[in-house]
Amino acid sequence: MDDESGDVAAEIFGKPDPIFEQKSLVDVDHVPQPERIVGRDDEIRALSMQLRSAIDGGSPENVVIYGETGTGKSLVAKHVSKVAESMAEDVRIGTAYIDCSDDDTETQAVSHIARKLNNEDQTGVSVPEMGLSKSVYYTRLYSILDELYDVALIILDEADMQADDGLLMSLSRSRETGKTDCRVGVIAISNKVRWAENLNDRVKSSLQPRELNFHSYDANQLRSILEHRRDAFRGGVLEDGVIQLSAALAAQDHGDARQAIDILRNAGMLAQQQDSETVTEKHVRGARREAEKDRFHDLIGGLTIQKKTTLAAVTTLHKQTGRDEFPTGEIYTAYTNLCQVIGVEPRTERRVRDFVRNLAFLDVLDARKENQGRAGGITIYAGLQPAHDLEIVHEIAMTDDRFADVDDSETTVSK
């Protein structure tokens, strides 16, 4: 049997991929060629206008871009800044892209930006990943800017994930406070419309951002986005209507291009697994669920075990009681029970309240405050956002080795 399986493996590796011709075209992180950016001409034009003066050595405007996920915000920002960088002739333009959901504290973000812009051979400045104080990172960043660049474009993706506004404050005021001669332009990207409005007034006055709203893609635009990636597949493999259906399903949900591409890719992989020669509409429908899983995996897969356990507590309560929201007290008992089962030291109730708020901020949970009056006090009721599939979220929340042995029907979670 052993040698047989060796043959099977060799057989699969040796055969050309029957479905995909150039799979990277439908990879999540694939950055399309400029001519393949579809339906965002207005947005590209608008952003370019704001950054126009940069290539003459003037000050670029600060920009806040907001719009739903998968509407091409990061894509357009990266594209335009890259073009600006290459078009500038007498001006040294540096661009740094950071994802604030990875670097969610000010220090991490500054350190990352400094490292992106640095060239140690030229500056002689070293930027360690951690261990320095915030102010030292800023000092080093400013000397790098002075040394190497006339203009710096700093793209802060998921800018709302930054814990506070310190980073925006410092960057936007760096020139007026004389920290650097480099002209710093900030492009802050957020998928929360409220975030831009809630930016505190101090930040707003020094940032004075131009606001750019990216609207969702409609089904036609999604369709042409997918058409542009048809080459990922071998000729004739996609049945008629597959692209149209993928686009339609994604448009129904959020008008999210990433989701549309995910659906198409997963449909291909599904067809592959089933040894099918073509990708059918049936594969597409099956892929939608997988795409949804991927989305949640990105969203919550990287959370700490504590936050995952909190979420798992909520989903387990959902499954066992059938109700759709729960007071924090109930969530906390469920959480501590779950902690016990998986052998994790439970945090205090105060801390778990923070976890719940955090999950609500990520749009995974809905949270609602209610005053129960004399005997009840104020309580937060939290439940899964109705748009989300309970089974999927539950499954992803429990993706950690420590949950491996947990059988949710047997784990008593409520009193």
Added chain:
DNA sequence: CGTCCACAGGAAAGCGCGGGTG
């Protein structure tokens, strides 16, 4: 209509980490 309950969430202090510095 004032009281009062019980939880929300801000403030501050403690702790461990992983670097830098002399």
Added chain:
DNA sequence: CACCCGCGCTTTCCTGTGGACG
């Protein structure tokens, strides 16, 4: 090398909140 420092996470403590109860 020993020592120090700031950060991020957590706990502890405590004030604020607002509708039901009497």
